[in-house]
């Protein structure tokens with residue numbers, strides 16, 4: 001059977017939003033067509049208690065009578081930090097998704113965090129180690145607690161990811177050491193997609209998964225990226241086995257260009273004289289900002305090409321499938337965003353957007369189903385209930401005719417343009433703001 005999974009989320013304990021409503025989470029899972037969702041923050045004792053109170057665990061899936069046919073998997077994100085292998089006076093910090101087969105394993109891991117001196121007071125714990133041996137010790141102890149505890153490097157190419165541009169490393173082995181062989185999957189993250197990850201030889205034999213990293217149950221957050229797996233049965237071991245063996249049907253991905261760290265640049269902010277962003281071929285060779293003279297924030301696209309070169313990828317072509325795994329994926333944007341865009345409304349949770357969203361879902365049953373239809377069928381299903389301009393936008397997104405222009409860079413999201421694509425390999429934008437020119441720009 002096919003399962004739509006989204007295995008990376010956060011509860012209110014990770015900041016961003018306050019209390020998370022489980023009712024809203026399950027309602028949104030129903031609309032979006034997400035079968036299995038990560039609980040987020042399951043090593044945070046209060047949240048774990050709430051989960052234990054509200055769900056039964058069967059074969060590693062948390063279910064409740066109130067929400068049949070949908071389930072949760074115990075999941076958290078943990079930040080690891082160790083001295084940066086290339087320069088030990090600095091520290092490398094990166095995010096990881098951890099999955100657990102049952103409550104007992106999660107509780108034993110809470111005790112392990114305590115043994116490692118982790119102050120477990122926020123939803124996303126921070127594990128500090130002094131060297132690679134200590135991290136290996138932690139990770140192998142996890143496997144001793146339960147072989148089925150899964151460690152997945154999260155959003156690997158963002159600055160907070162293992163391959164991020166902040167204190168860059170050359171290989172997973174630089175930080176995971178001998179534990180590297182127990183890594184079965186990596187998360188693409190919002191700023192990268194399988195095309196980017198296929199440039200990196202070390203990832204050829206790993207599964208790529210996509211997840212939302214949502215901090216709330218909103219329609220434009222939960223399931224904004226997700227993965228479809230082929231499993232023999234609905235159970236935690238079956239999901240882990242699919243990750244191990246690469247039994248992936250498809251991932252659904254944000255376009256990389258929307259991600260906040262896609263291109264290299266500096267965003268507009270106080271005391272910065274304007275903004276700039278660059279495709280790799282236009283990035284100044286010094287990687288210094290032509291406006292402020294400081295180091296540019298290196299974008300994911302540049303970082304991918306840099307790492308490909310370090311790992312001697314040879315002449316890999318962007319978009320070609322390398323290695324034994326077939327990497328099928330589709331670019332999407334949340335339907336509520338597409339509807340809002342077609343109506344020229346800024347907020348995706350406004351009443352008129354939600355109404356139209358629900359009308360659409362009445363016909364297709366779930367949002368995931370909508371993105372599997374042909375444009376001809378979309379037209380046929382929706383033409384009597386959805387305005388023509390919205391149908392047109394949905395069809396354009398369905399065939400991939402959309403882009404984010406300008407793309408994201410230095411912490412700013414790209415902005416959605418439906419009906420046109422851009423060549424993100426050929427961007428060079430430098431916008432000087434004359435009112436902020438206290439600093440002399442170093443134009444080259």
Ligand SMILES: [Zn+2]
Nearest residue numbers: 077095154160
């Ligand atoms: Zn993260």
Ligand SMILES: [Zn+2]
Nearest residue numbers: 266289291292
């Ligand atoms: Zn600058």
